[in-house]
Amino acid sequence: MVSCLGQHNYMKIEHSKGIGESIKRLEDKRFLQGQGHYIDDLQLPDMLHAAVLRSPYAHATITNIDVDFALEQPGVVTILTFADLHSVKPIPIRLNPYGSLEPFLQYPLANKRVRYVGDPVALIIAHSRYQAEDVLDNIVVQYDPLPVNIDAEDKVSCPLHHDAKDNVASNFVQQKGDVVEAFNKAEHITKLRFTSGRHSGVPLETRGLIANYDATQEKLKVWGPTKVTHFNRGVLAHMLEMEEHTIEMIEPDVGGGFGVRGEFYPEDYLIPYAALMLKRPVKWIEDRLENLMACNHSREQIYEMEMALKKDGTILGIKVLLSNDQGGYIRTHGIIVPELSAAIFPGPYRIPNYRCEVRSVLTNKTPAGTYRAPGRYECNSSRERLLDLAASELMIDPVKIRSMNLIQPEDMPYEVGTESLGENIVYDSGDYPFALQEVVRLSKYEENRHVDHDNLSNKKVGYGIACFVEKTGLGPFEGARIEIDQTGAITVSTGAANVGQGLETTLAQIASSVLTVSPDSIQVLHGDTDLIPYGVGSFASRATVMAGSAVYYAAQKIRKKLLKIAAHTMNCQVEQLIISDGDICMIDHQDKRLTLTQVAQQSSPRNCPPDIEPGLDFTHYFRCNQMTFAHGATIVKVEIDITTCAIVPKHVWIVYDIGKAINPQMVKGQIEGGAVQGLGGALLEEFNYDPSGQLTSGSFVDYLLPTTTETPLLESKRLDRSPSTLNPIQVKGAGECGIAGIGGALANAVADALGDSGNNVNVLPITPEKVWQWLMPMQDKTN
């Protein structure tokens, strides 16, 4: 079995200063005072502004582009179309780049054919953003419309890409055991077709970039990248045919990531390209309509499921046909989203026989990628709904059917028998039944569920459960560099990114726990490719696990050096010294001490003893090729008014285990934020298309995000019962645990509230119209 490299000396967290304390976040003071530096807050002298002309057609051939009139308009500097891009290449896949997907990749500008509404057609550069946007209407593009396909299950549509025989980008199977045999032995079979709607991360800050060629340093500088800056520097270098070291990517403050922000999009090539061409700084800020049609969508999947059971509820096997709506192109995530769906579909349950066939299909919609708990929000929702349907058919309690099929603590580590991201899925630790019991207890599910059912009222109350496993801490590595300068100032640098989650605070806490200084005395730098040679980034709930572990080891190295130099200065043995409150002192004579600054001064090349290498500057790359799995259980209580069909989530309970928390309040914020995003996708958010492929949800009036009045009370409880054995700080990622189970729990709660009509519940988001349709047959009977 794969494992992390090296032995871990587990730290005694309970005695450590810094870890486990809910200190106030270090980044907040600048944010609270309006002093953050988000991309649109940055200005460079002599800067030009870009706007992107996007296709109004979902599928069409471009027969002509006329820019002559547009070029004469005030302020216009240049206009680029595909023909103007010198030796342009398609945008490569970041995760699992299978060669078979190459025909479906996107070029930065459309080459004679557009495949979704929003497909970039031309780039305008002007002296102001207003002028650049004015000119969008002055470029005359002739389109010859082609047949439009917006249905991933439509098998006879015209191929979207020239080199492909059809629109199936990928068709593969994940399986274990013998499904046929399982279904032969079945005493009961439950079937469900479940659909997850199309929605996305929608960070409150739209994307943006500034690129500038610095002639003094002979370097292309790009501000605005985040998430995976080192990888994207490599992509840009490849696409521009430059050396990697001649490009610097700089992450500003970032207004939310959620998986969609920071991938390499067409604009990530176009803006640097224009800056290089014009030798002037160029800025592009995405507007909200563009964000909703150009930034990755996610989630749109259809699950055709069959589950074989014994009469007592024991699961014998599951068959799934999974259709994934990929949109117009394969982007940087390749087919990782449906692959993750297929890999994690079994969830926290013992499924001895399993077969999932995935079809990832291109359609004339915005390309799809990852969004917080990608593939798992969908598969967890589908599986948990299937379980409740089986429980209903077999007249078994929803808690019981889960309890009897959950993986037990003694089964750990548990090999699921599936794989994703090049790794076998192996759950490392966790007490899954305990999490379920705890959420049942916390919500008083048993006591309240039947009490709250009032047949006479128009308001129907329902409770729904979902259990989940979340993959976190994806490898292969992350690095941290810690320096202490001769004034004693401590700086931590990493290749991980701060997308709003509080990375600066988390890493400062981890470093402070080793160096026994106050976390707010540590500066954390991130997201600049010049800070550290190698970096992976912030996604897959990995930053605390991977970068945090790197910080821990780098801090240990620097601590060792501090003790060595102090021992020399104090004329004693290293073993006689400890670090306490940032000072190095003798264990037996704690009044004999040196401050960190004093030792730092002794470490300088000027003062350092000749037999010791000078300097306090250590880098550690933490490497691990096995994910660590968090888990938990969610219960949602809803109230449905059967007159208006309004669905009101009343209360959410989440019990989760992430091993250890560095900052418990920050973790709680991740859980709550994820849960509300998930409720958005379960009740409000959906990208809708009309039959001609027009996006009809292009504003916040049509694409609804949850606000305070749609948000229920949230209660969460963190269990620290299964510390990760794969890293020295014993943590698992927290960012996706809040959202992972909420869709399924909400769907099950609606089904519970609808009583006899509940078995119809087969889709997210659940809107009042859908509730009305599900209730219809019953109302027809009673009328």
Place this chain on the structure above:
Amino acid sequence: MVQEATDNSRLIKLTVNGIEYERKVETRVTLVDFIRNELGITGTHVGCEHGVCGACTVMFDGQPVRSCIMLAVQADSHSVQTVESMSSGDQLHPIQQAFWENFGLQCGFCTPGFLLTVQDLLSRNPNPTDTEIREELSGNICRCTGYQSIIAAVKQAAIYMRQE
């Protein structure tokens, strides 16, 4: 960035955070673009450009408004306050302090709009109920926190401000 003056420009005079400015501005320029790009005061953020998300909220003659759907020329002879006006030096406003202590922000992009909306709420209603807080903040979107910590922050801020 300075907009090119055209025939469609007007000279406007307004006060922003207590400082008087006189500028020639294109009539089509929004108030938020004017404050951010002409005056270089960038704490006010643009989230949606159609008046829904509340990130661009500023105080206009003491009333919260959406500066993305107002024009700069409409602010002629008026007074505007942005998030930058709240703290004095390093001393945070009690609302900012309460947001900090309650983890009422993550990415921080929506925060300036929330802070000013809460300032307006607490000036009218020093002791709001949970329901009132939810109703009053429903025009501000936060994509990170799930709002629980923001509601806790508002209650804490109300206590701080009643104590002052």
